[in-house]
Structure formats: structure tokens, C-alpha cells
Amino acid sequence: MAISVRVSIRDKTGKDFRTTEIARISSMSKLDTERLARACEKVIQQTIMTKSAHPTGHLASKFLAGSIPNGWGVGDIATLDTEVPYWNHVDKGSEGIGANWNHFLPKGFWFNGQWVVDGEEGFSGIKPKTPIQALNYISETLAQMQSLTPIILKQGK
């Protein structure tokens, strides 16, 4: 005669243990991803500010942690494209912003390593000659997060 035994594990209040455990893990994961995103936000902002030759904080301030479907992320691409459209050029380096360097700058002057536009119309007769150097702040943030992630996750236990 064959005997079949069915085992069901329940928590102390009698609910299905697996359901409780899944809910607990899901809640913990959400907290962990949020903590990772918030740490990543700090790392990417610090990396930009440290590596830029003349940091103003404008680019760094646009990389913010935020919740997305199924987790958390840092830096909303639609926002970055609108508010700091040069974010990718500064990260990867490029020959020119959206076009090429073979164009005249608007009227203005150099100040502290930056071209300050002075006046609404006209061109300066000056053409920039150097490409944008890559800051690689995204890759560097990922590299730093790789070693920081186990530490951050441990801190939550």
C-alpha cells in the first residue's frame, strides 16, 4: 500500500510560510535596491565633480536616484537628454557636441576654462580645436559599485 504524505509549512499564525517568505524577500529586495541606488547616486555625483576640470554641479545634480518599474535606477535618460544633453558626450568623449568642431562660437569670452556667451547674436570668429575628453564617469561608477555593493548589502543585515 502506497502512502503519500503532504507537508505544508506554515508560520506561527498559520499562514502559508512560502507566501510570507516571498513577501518578506520582496520587501527586503526593494529596500536593498533603493539603498544601492542612493549610494550609486552619491558615487556618480562625486565622480563627476572630481573628474571634471571645471565642475559647476549642474550635470551632477541631474543624476538622481528614483524608483522605476521593478526597482530603482539612477539618472532618467529622458530628463538627462532634455536638461543636460551633453551628458553622454562628456562621459564617452567626442569630437564635437552633436555636430562637429568646425563651427564658430557665439560672441563671448573665455573665463576660468569655460566659454561665456556674451550677447544674444553674432559669432566670435573663434573655432574650438580640441575634442571633449571622456570622463568615463558611468563606467567608473559601475566599477566602484562592484566593490561597494557587498558592503552596502551587508550593512542592511
Add this chain to the structure above:
Amino acid sequence: MLTWGLSKNLENSLKYFLDTKIALHSVTDIDGNLIPVRVGRKEDDNWTLPCISVYVESKVASRLEIGTNNRDETHLIIIDIYASSEGGEGERLDLSDWLSSIINDGWIYYTYTVNVSTPESPTKADAGWASIDFLTNTRVNLGQNVSEFDQHRHRISVNAWIT
């Protein structure tokens, strides 16, 4: 003169490895020329398309164990592929696929000793194995109407360590 440090050795070991594999696998452009590998960022106008550039960007040195100052050093290596076509001949896609598969298992790490009389050909000695983790592997999208060097760029960034 300072001897070459780990970062420079790592860059040049990777260049040597890629040059060897490019020759071995006959990785050429559409005219049959072997793809050149450059160490460093694009800084001058004498680069030609297509080409591959490699450089060490930075390193992370977390503490390896409690009680000693031993470090677990990983180096962030940036590999830029400057291709001359995207889809038609598939140069960017083919080169990035080939390159990521070829570096996947790592490469021999050499230490280089520069001879003052022949600085262009330093002596190298086998000193370990470089292993990697991929961080990013994607097309560099800088929008429309970019210069020809930026039109078909691909970037692979890896974390490398020596064992």
C-alpha cells in the same frame, strides 16, 4: 627614469594580445588592412578608421583582508572601437562581438622593461594572467550629425585584475 607600472604594463599587454589575435584571425577592414590597436585616448588627427583604442582609466583598491594592507586591486579598462560602418558591412557589430569574445578568457600580463637605446621595443616578461568582468558593452550614441569618428563607435568597459 621610472619603470613602467602596472597600469601601463596592463595596457600594453592587452595591445600585444589584441595585435596577435588580429593577425591570427585576419581581422581586417574592408580594404584588407589589419585593424590597428592604439594605447590611449584619441588625442591627435593621425588616427585612421577603423581602429581600437585601449587605456586604463582608474583603479579600485579595496582592502583584501582585515589585519594587513594587502589590496584587491581592479583596473577599469576602456576599450573604444572606432568603426567606419554600422550595419551594412557590420564593422562595429562584428568587431565588438569578436573583441568581447576574444578578451573573455583574459590574456597574459607582461611586465615591460624599457631599454634606453631602443625605447620603441621594450623587453617583456610573462608576469601573470589578466582576468576581466564586463561592465558595459554598448554602442556610443551621441545623436545625429556627429563627426565620422563618433558615428560608429562602440565602447566596452571591463574591470581587470592580475593573478
